[in-house]
Amino acid sequence: MLDPRWVLVVVAAATAFGSLSPVVAARKLYYFASSLPHAALLAAVLGYPLAAELGGDPAVWALAVGVPLSYIVVYLVERGVEEDVATAVFVSFSVASSVAAIYYVLTRYSVGTSLWSLIIGDPLLASWRDAWWAAGVAAGVAGAALLFYREQVVIGVDRDFAATAGLRVVLYDYLVVTALAVAAIGLLKAVGFVVEHVFILLPSAAAVNVSRNSGEALAASILSSLFAGLAGLILGVYLDVAPSAAIGFVLLGVYLASLGVREK
Amino acid sequence: MHGKPHVKVEDLTIAYRGEYVFNGDGFEVEGPGLVTVIGPNGAGKTTLFRAIMGLVKPLRGRVYVNGEDVTGSPGRAGRHIGYVPQLAHVYRGFPLTGRELVELSLRLRGRPPRLHVPRGVRERAERYLRAVGAERFADRPVSRLSGGQLQRILIARALARETPILVMDEPLSAIDPRGKEGIARIIEETARDKLVFVSSHDPIMFLHRSKYLMVVNRGIKGFGSPEKTFRLELLRHAYGGSVYMIEKCIHVFER
Numbered sequence: 001m002l003d004p005r006w007v008l009v010v011v012a013a014a015t016a017f018g019s020l021s022p023v024v025a026a027r028k029l030y031y032f033a034s035s036l037p038h039a040a041l042l043a044a045v046l047g048y049p050l051a052a053e054l055g056g057d058p059a060v061w062a063l064a065v066g067v068p069l070s071y072i073v074v075y076l077v078e079r080g081v082e083e084d085v086a087t088a089v090f091v092s093f094s095v096a097s098s099v100a101a102i103y104y105v106l107t108r109y110s111v112g113t114s115l116w117s118l119i120i121g122d123p124l125l126a127s128w129r130d131a132w133w134a135a136g137v138a139a140g141v142a143g144a145a146l147l148f149y150r151e152q153v154v155i156g157v158d159r160d161f162a163a164t165a166g167l168r169v170v171l172y173d174y175l176v177v178t179a180l181a182v183a184a185i186g187l188l189k190a191v192g193f194v195v196e197h198v199f200i201l202l203p204s205a206a207a208v209n210v211s212r213n214s215g216e217a218l219a220a221s222i223l224s225s226l227f228a229g230l231a232g233l234i235l236g237v238y239l240d241v242a243p244s245a246a247i248g249f250v251l252l253g254v255y256l257a258s259l260g261v262r263e264k
Numbered sequence: 265m266h267g268k269p270h271v272k273v274e275d276l277t278i279a280y281r282g283e284y285v286f287n288g289d290g291f292e293v294e295g296p297g298l299v300t301v302i303g304p305n306g307a308g309k310t311t312l313f314r315a316i317m318g319l320v321k322p323l324r325g326r327v328y329v330n331g332e333d334v335t336g337s338p339g340r341a342g343r344h345i346g347y348v349p350q351l352a353h354v355y356r357g358f359p360l361t362g363r364e365l366v367e368l369s370l371r372l373r374g375r376p377p378r379l380h381v382p383r384g385v386r387e388r389a390e391r392y393l394r395a396v397g398a399e400r401f402a403d404r405p406v407s408r409l410s411g412g413q414l415q416r417i418l419i420a421r422a423l424a425r426e427t428p429i430l431v432m433d434e435p436l437s438a439i440d441p442r443g444k445e446g447i448a449r450i451i452e453e454t455a456r457d458k459l460v461f462v463s464s465h466d467p468i469m470f471l472h473r474s475k476y477l478m479v480v481n482r483g484i485k486g487f488g489s490p491e492k493t494f495r496l497e498l499l500r501h502a503y504g505g506s507v508y509m510i511e512k513c514i515h516v517f518e519r
């Protein structure tokens with residue numbers, strides 16, 4: 001039987017990543033988006049000692065640390081650094097710091113099992129609290145993504161024109177980075193560090209292959225993400241494999257199928 | 265907006281990594297009419313246009329459009345000017361139709377959310393897509409359009425904003441000879457009641473239609489009526505030795 005908590009967590013994550021993924025594609029943020037799980041891991045790991053020392057919830061601390069951290073990239077880009085270079089600096093810093101943080105936390109705090117679930121991700125371990133947290137994060141992220149989807153697409157196509165047509169493009173830069181960071185950090189425990197990469201990138205990669213306009217791309221991305229999430233969960237439970245791995249493989253299958261559609 | 269469309273650039277100074285593209289340059293034009301900007305690759309045509317659009321903040325100098333200081337402010341410049349960027353600056357990898365591109369671009373002013381397309385916007389987009397002869401391919405994704413087709417969409421998008429001034433960066437690039445004449449005619453018509461800047465590597469198309477000619481090569485090297493400005497020695501100065509093409513143009517022009 002499928003526990004409703006598992007379904008809630010998976011639907012939440014799929015909706016959030018499915019709506020963000022086409023924004024990533026339109027804004028050409030593939031590299032940055034795939035660097036975010038590294039920063040999310042760092043933020044989530046730091047959440048434990050911060051909560052232990054200062055009180056509060058580790059997940060909230062993770063957001064408080066991780067979201068401003070991701071603004072480094074926007075800041076560097078605004079200073080004239082190439083986006084990919086800024087991302088490379090960001091990912092180097094995140095990876096080095098997360099290794100240091102994991103080492104520090106493992107040697108001083110007893111959070112071994114939670115760290116594993118951050119890396120592998122297991123919706124089957126979700127408590128009701130985890131499930132509602134994931135749902136809340138997803139509602140916020142998907143809401144922001146859907147509400148400003150068209151603006152992000154226009155900026156992605158032609159940033160200069162968007163600015164002259166009246167958009168405050170820098171605000172939208174912060175918006176997309178915030179939404180991506182909140183999703184990557186807030187849903188890390190649900191899907192795990194590894195499969196998060198897949199979930200951010202593949203739904204829109206598949207959607208772009210089968211869509212003729214931006215509305216179709218959004219719908220196709222959310223649908224493939226939901227399909228992969230639920231199918232992966234069912235496969236995981238009944239075949240007794242890690243559900244997040246199964247989700248990753250189903251998404252890969254969806255992507256390959258979309259290539260077939262495009263060839264026609 | 266009242267009065268004639270008007271652009272004034274003062275003391276424009278822009279440098280990249282210590283290398284000046286403009287250094288204390290300026291000019292002033294009043295429309296309607298066509299201003300053709302020529303100059304070799306890397307001369308600074310795009311940089312000049314982006315400065316007029318408020319997209320580049322100059323080290324020194326100011327840009328006034330219809331009397332308003334728009335220096336470094338694309339939002340303000342865009343209220344007076346519609347922009348047609350160089351084709352290569354447009355990203356075509358995401359599924360989006362030409363019609364969507366025009367409609368979305370018309371709804372960027374004002375408050376979000378911008379979830380639906382009002383009827384007025386749809387009609388306006390349709391009108392300008394027809395005006396540039398783009399209605400046949402407006403519903404195809406931009407990734408499947410030819411360069412010339414996309415160029416028409418971009419022109420429609422700028423025209424649809426119904427601004428008194430237009431800035432078009434190489435609107436004839438990637439267009440075959442017959443298409444060129446068609447687009448040049450659209451631009452000429454637009455310049456009857458608007459102030460239109462075009463840059464081009466193909467001055468023949470625009471010279472006899474222009475009110476002003478500007479020669480740019482790391483600074484404004486010449487500016488005035490085409491008859492006065494299109495002189496061999498000036499073009500040699502701007503283009504260096506390679507003015508063979510230009511000499512041919514001069515004959516065309518003098519005829």
Ligand SMILES: Nc1ncnc2c1ncn2[C@@H]1O[C@H](COP(=O)(O)OP(=O)(O)OP(=O)(O)O)[C@@H](O)[C@H]1O
Binds near residue numbers: 303306309312
């Ligand atoms: N963002 C930038 N960073 C660094 N250098 C730049 C930047 N933009 C322009 N330049 C430099 O400024 C100079 C003028 O470039 P610009 O694009 O304005 O030339 P152009 O006349 O439009 O050329 P083309 O005919 O090739 O379009 C070039 O040397 C270019 O390398």
Ligand SMILES: [Mg+2]
Binds near residue numbers: 310311350
């Ligand atoms: Mg140029």
